[in-house]
Amino acid sequence: MIKVGIIGVGNCAAALVQGVEYYRKSRVKIGLIKERIGKYRVSDIDFVSAFDVDVNKVGKKLSEAIFTMPNSVSWVKKISVGKDVIVKESPVLDGVGRYLGKVVKPKKSNKTLHELKKEILKELETTGTEILINYLPVGARRATEFWASIALEAGCGFINSIPVFIASNPKWAKKFEEENLPVIGDDIKSQVGATIIHRALTQLCILRGAKINRTYQINVGGNTDFLNMLERERLYFKKISKTEAVRSLIRGIRDEDIYVGPSDFIPFLGNTKLAFIRIDGSMFAGIPFTIELKLEVDDKANSAGAAVDAIRYCKLALDRGIGGALIGPSAWLMKHPPIFYTDEDAFKLAEAFERDTQ
Numbered sequence: 001m002i003k004v005g006i007i008g009v010g011n012c013a014a015a016l017v018q019g020v021e022y023y024r025k026s027r028v029k030i031g032l033i034k035e036r037i038g039k040y041r042v043s044d045i046d047f048v049s050a051f052d053v054d055v056n057k058v059g060k061k062l063s064e065a066i067f068t069m070p071n072s073v074s075w076v077k078k079i080s081v082g083k084d085v086i087v088k089e090s091p092v093l094d095g096v097g098r099y100l101g102k103v104v105k106p107k108k109s110n111k112t113l114h115e116l117k118k119e120i121l122k123e124l125e126t127t128g129t130e131i132l133i134n135y136l137p138v139g140a141r142r143a144t145e146f147w148a149s150i151a152l153e154a155g156c157g158f159i160n161s162i163p164v165f166i167a168s169n170p171k172w173a174k175k176f177e178e179e180n181l182p183v184i185g186d187d188i189k190s191q192v193g194a195t196i197i198h199r200a201l202t203q204l205c206i207l208r209g210a211k212i213n214r215t216y217q218i219n220v221g222g223n224t225d226f227l228n229m230l231e232r233e234r235l236y237f238k239k240i241s242k243t244e245a246v247r248s249l250i251r252g253i254r255d256e257d258i259y260v261g262p263s264d265f266i267p268f269l270g271n272t273k274l275a276f277i278r279i280d281g282s283m284f285a286g287i288p289f290t291i292e293l294k295l296e297v298d299d300k301a302n303s304a305g306a307a308v309d310a311i312r313y314c315k316l317a318l319d320r321g322i323g324g325a326l327i328g329p330s331a332w333l334m335k336h337p338p339i340f341y342t343d344e345d346a347f348k349l350a351e352a353f354e355r356d357t358q
């Protein structure tokens with residue numbers, strides 16, 4: 001079993017827990033990038049601790065909290081994984097922004113940060129949490145750094161699914177290296193999401209000798225993640241992360257010729273995310289061409305599809321005593337890894353990592 005703790009019991013967490021339940025119950029294993037990583041199957045993932053700030057989630061069982069509003073993922077009703085886990089209190093810090101604050105009411109706490117930290121470390125110890133996965137809202141930089149420090153102190157591997165730079169920040173990566181703990185990050189790259197599709201199209205154009213002159217990617221959705229991202233000041237790292245994921249493949253493209261970003265909140269879309277991608281290029285004899293593509297996808301299945309692999313790579317590293325930023329798995333599964341590779345090379349590196357840790 002892989003003992004995982006969840007930071008932020010929102011829609012991504014709901015999808016991850018329900019997805020693990022789905023693969024435990026189902027004999028059909030379609031929909032996975034990898035059925036096994038090392039000796040681990042998705043069904044080996046267990047949830048042993050969980051943390052949030054929402055007054056409606058803290059104190060509840062994880063199996064109930066994942067279905068609590070404003071969460072809206074509801075694929076598998078009866079949850080047996082992590083069924084006795086109670087959601088514990090996390091410090092709010094910069095977790096709840098202006099827009100999210102309209103739907104998430106943080107529990108009123110009379111505990112100091114120091115007291116909460118002690119409680120959290122105790123919970124991680126008693127539950128034997130091995131890996132923490134960070135699902136805080138975009139813009140939660142202080143809260144993410146708080147939890148990265150907790151992982152270091154508690155001796156947990158850390159998966160940073162959000163665009164605050166930890167694995168890709170040499171200062172943080174070094175701390176994980178010094179403690180001999182693995183970190184995978186940053187900002188999860190969805191299974192069949194806008195980033196990987198945009199990257200694949202970009203690579204295809206370059207491989208076929210075309211020049212990319214201009215490109216954009218516009219994303220809209222209707223869940224709390226998109227609601228939170230209406231607050232533009234919280235998007236600084238998200239913008240870098242999403243843009244660099246594409247720009248890293250196009251040598252010399254000017255800032256004004258690339259736009260990649262979350263763009264709007266449309267409530268009735270719920271967890272359906274729409275991405276509109278356009279590439280303007282020049283081919284043989286300088287003749288122009290255009291590609292336009294629309295992706296319609298469940299945003300949360302997409303994130304959980306990558307998270308189940310990140311968890312298993314992280315566990316392999318723990319088993320082998322490998323610390324620091326995991327370069328191959330991060331490049332394959334994250335939008336803003338410590339080192340960018342093409343997706344094909346990143347997959348090869350992740351495969352090599354798996355082989356070398358057998």
Ligand SMILES: NC(=O)c1ccc[n+]([C@@H]2O[C@H](COP(=O)([O-])OP(=O)(O)OC[C@H]3O[C@@H](n4cnc5c(N)ncnc54)[C@H](O)[C@@H]3O)[C@@H](O)[C@H]2O)c1
Binds near residue numbers: 090134138140190223
């Ligand atoms: N495809 C994807 O869904 C995808 C891809 C890449 C990155 N991400 C990122 O993953 C993160 C989680 O996404 P989500 O859809 O689950 O968001 P969400 O809004 O559904 O969930 C966030 C949860 O964090 C809780 N929270 C807020 N402040 C907290 C704090 N200080 N401590 C603990 N919990 C706190 C909220 O109460 C909520 O339960 C977001 O940053 C998102 O951008 C998602």
